[in-house]
Amino acid sequence: xxxxxxxxxxxxxxxxxxIMLECSQTKGHDRMYWYRQDPGxxxxxxxxxxxxxxxxxxxxxxxxxxxxxxxxxxxxxxxSAIPNQTALYFCATSDFQTDSFSEQFFGPGTRxxxx
Amino acid sequence: GQNxxxxxxxxxxxxxxxxxxxxxxxxxxxxxxxxxxxxGEAPTFLSYNVLDGLEEKGRFSSFLSRSKGYSYLLxxxxxxxxxxxxxxxxxxxxxxxLTFGKGTMLLVSP
Numbered sequence: 001x002x003x004x005x006x007x008x009x010x011x012x013x014x015x016x017x018x019i020m021l022e023c024s025q026t027k028g029h030d031r032m033y034w035y036r037q038d039p040g041x042x043x044x045x046x047x048x049x050x051x052x053x054x055x056x057x058x059x060x061x062x063x064x065x066x067x068x069x070x071x072x073x074x075x076x077x078x079x080s081a082i083p084n085q086t087a088l089y090f091c092a093t094s095d096f097q098t099d100s101f102s103e104q105f106f107g108p109g110t111r112x113x114x115x
Numbered sequence: 116g117q118n119x120x121x122x123x124x125x126x127x128x129x130x131x132x133x134x135x136x137x138x139x140x141x142x143x144x145x146x147x148x149x150x151x152x153x154x155g156e157a158p159t160f161l162s163y164n165v166l167d168g169l170e171e172k173g174r175f176s177s178f179l180s181r182s183k184g185y186s187y188l189l190x191x192x193x194x195x196x197x198x199x200x201x202x203x204x205x206x207x208x209x210x211x212x213l214t215f216g217k218g219t220m221l222l223v224s225p
Contacts, residue, residue, distance in 0.1 A: 033212075042217035043158070043202065050211075058212065090157060096210060103148060104213060106157035 003027045004107035006091050012113045019078040021110050023091030031094045032074040033104065034058075034066060036087040043090065049074055050096075081114045088112075117141045119216035121203050126222045131193050135201050135219045137186045143208020149177050149188045150202040152218070158202055162188065190221075198223045 004025045013019055023032065034046040035058075045058030047066040055066060063085060065077045078085055088111050092104040118140045127133040139147070146165040150158035164170055164179035164186060176189040190197055203216040 040217065043204075043215040045212055045214075048212060056211075059214075088155075101146075101148075101160075101163040102210070103160040103163060106159070108157050109155075 002108065004091060004093055004105055006089075006107040006110050008110060009108065010111045012115065013081055014115050015082055017081050017114075019081050019112065021076045021089055021091075021112070023074045023076070023107055025072050025091075025093045025105075025107075027093055027095075027105060028071075029093040029095045029105075030071065031096060032068065033092040033094075034064075034074070034076045035090045035092065036060070036085075037090060037109075038087050046076065078112075078114075081112075083114045086112060086114045117205055117207070117214035119203055119205060119214060121201075121216040121219045123217070124220045124222070126224065127193055129193055129195060129223055129225050132189065132191050133193060133221065135188045135190070135203075135221065137188070137203035137216055139184045139186075139203075139205050139216075141184070141205050141207070141214075144181065144205060145208050145210050146206040147177075147179055147186050148204045148206065148213065149175075149186075150204065150215075152200045152202060154199075161201075193223050195223050195225070197221065 007022045033048040035043045049068040091107040094104045121137045149161040152158040162177040169178045174191045179186045200218040202218045204213040
C-alpha cells in the first residue's frame with residue numbers, strides 16, 4: 001500500500017466551485033506539505049504544517065486554505081476555483097531528525113482542471 | 116529568499132555520462148536535495164548533500180560546494196529509463212521548507 005495517498009487523482013471543475021483535495025499518510029510523519037506544479041515553473045509550496053495545530057503559508061497561498069484534521073491527514077481547499085489554479089498538486093510528508101536527511105516523500109499527485 | 120537555477124533541458128546518449136548543474140543563492144542553507152521525476156509521476160528522492168564534497172550512490176553521484184553555491188548531479192552509464200526531470204531543492208536554515216528549482220528535463224536517446 002502507498003505511504004502517501006491523494007484523492008481524487010483527477011478532477012475537472014468549473015470556475016467558482018469549491019474544491020477539496022485530500023492527503024493521507026501512513027508514514028507516521030509530523031510534517032506535511034502541499035505543492036503545485038506548473039509546466040516551466042517547477043514545484044511551488046502552498047502551505048505546510050508541522051503538527052495538528054500548526055499551519056504555515058508557503059510561497060503561493062492566496063486562493064487556498066488548508067486543514068490538518070489529524071496527524072495523518074492534510075487537506076487543501078480552493079474556496080472559489082479559477083482557471084489559473086489548473087495544475088498538478090502534490091502532497092508531501094517528512095519527519096524531522098537532525099541526524100538524518102529528513103527528505104520529503106511525495107504522494108502520486110492530483111491533476112486539477114478548472115474550466 | 117531563495118533563487119535556484121538549473122538548465123531547462125539536456126540530452127545524452129545511452130551509456131554516456133551526464134552532469135546536471137544547479138546554482139543557488141539563499142538566505143539560509145541546511146542541505147541540498149536532488150529528486151527525480153518521471154512525467155506525470157511524483158518526485159522521488161535521489162541524493163542529499165549538506166557538507167562540501169561528493170556523495171556517491173551507485174550510478175548517481177552528487178557534489179556540493181557551499182562557498183560557490185553550486186551543486187551537480189552526475190549520472191553514469193545512462194539508461195533509457197533515466198529520461199526524466201531532475202529537480203534541485205535547497206532546504207532553508209531552519210530545517211523548515213524546501214525551495215525547488217524549475218527542474219532539468221533529461222532525454223536519453225539510443
